[in-house]
Amino acid sequence: MKQKAPCLDALLGLVAGLGLIALYAPLLATGALSFFQIVRVRGTLGFAPFSLDPYVALLANGEILAALSTSLVVATVSSLLALVLALMFAFYFVSARRGLGIAMQIMVFLPFLLPPIITGLSLLIAFREIDLGRGLVTIIIAHVVFIVPVVYRTVLVRLQLLGSSLTEASLDLGASRVQTLRYVILPQLRPALISGVLLAFAISFDETLITLFVAGSQTTLPIRLWAMMRVGFVPEINALATLIFLCTAAITFAIGLMQRAGERV
């Protein structure tokens, strides 16, 4: 495979190049349109000169900003809740009887493996059964259900790599269980916890298909944008999307570098 094969490489390179173009076209179009708006003069299409107007308008768009702050609250609360739950599940998996651990794990993974539409409507029906009105609480519950598997998976992998010898050594040296957790296990898990939470935050921030089922009038950014786009488009959306993409790109690279650093240890 690592032998030289110019024809094969050229072909694969062509597909990869076209793939990158297709993947980045929507991103680049959004970014470009946030600086150069399309104007139509008597049917012909042209670009307006460079302007930051959409970014200025964004700051004044209360509707978008309200949804943005809802999204930030939802993503923060649900990724932190997911962190606590994921830690609990991971410790349970390594300590409980194998059968019970696997039963727990299957249940935890289900919402991530099923199509989001199934997770969304089953939660909608369950909330209705217990008369829980659609709102912030239902959105957060749904997001936690959806992102716990992500954090759980990253934490568990790290926990299993640790093995039991560190814990045993700590207990032998007279540390209590709480001290062992606080001073031995958690510091070892830190890279996994951070990357898991960041990933969970990003997923929650962008979650659309499940949220559509469980959101009420106070809703998250993707749902607000979806509703806005059905009636028309405002250039602020391009500006916002560009800003969000730049932030998430930075965070993604940070996660990637952190995981690589973690692997090297």
Added chain:
Amino acid sequence: MGVMNTPLRRDRQDLLRAGLGHALNLGLPLLFVVIPILSFVVVSFWTLQDGQILLIPTLANYRAFFTEGSYLSVYLQTVGLSLQVTLVNVALSTAIALFIFRRTPRMRFLILMSFMLPLFMSYIIKVYSIRSILGQRGLLNEAMLGLGLIDQPIEALLFSRTAIFIALAVLYLPYAILPIYLALDRIPANYLAACADLGATPLQALRDVVLPLARPGIAAGAVFTFILTFGDFVTPQMVGGTQGFTFGRIVFSQFGLALNWPLGSALAVILLATTLLAVALAGLSLRREHVR
């Protein structure tokens, strides 16, 4: 401290703690995952009469799928569309994963990241952006007009089955690249060295060693793509218009405008069964390979 903790008492404490652990770790997933899933399956057997859900068991909702309206034909069309996207994306992703795999280790990470990065762009914005690229007066048509490739804007680009196909393929491409690349990454380097030493050409090594070893990744990528495209109801709605009525949209509309939860649940059960079937088929294809 030790004086008060008689063995009996400690046993009871341990028992209590273990009980609490089981209750939390098994109870929470049961409550928030399993029971909701069971409840929508149960609702699919209920009766809807004059807009009211009655607790009378019936199979009418399932019968409706086979006999009423266009449910069955839309279902089959959607399965066909998802299979098409899956096939194309798996083929493209295999090529892309191979391309990354053949770079130097330092480059691999960078290239892989650049293929994964678009996942972190807002899903809804990407759909909208694709829509504005494909539109009748969209960027693609305007660009082709400008270059003189076409005289008239191609109308069928947006609000058609083709539009849904393109949008789904672009949106879900990274989900197939990642598992296939990870499978390739797991192939020990000395296998490849052995291939070369034994005189295999790169194409032979690819066909007889690399691709067979990448099969689990390819199967996983196919399953991810199928599940995600089959269940997506927002993309078809935004780029498909009235033409793009997919099964997921029908299910969603039963919980919105149409407001028929029992029918929607029954259709969702069928959607769920279809995805489970896809997973089972992928698993089966891998197992057969082992036996042989």
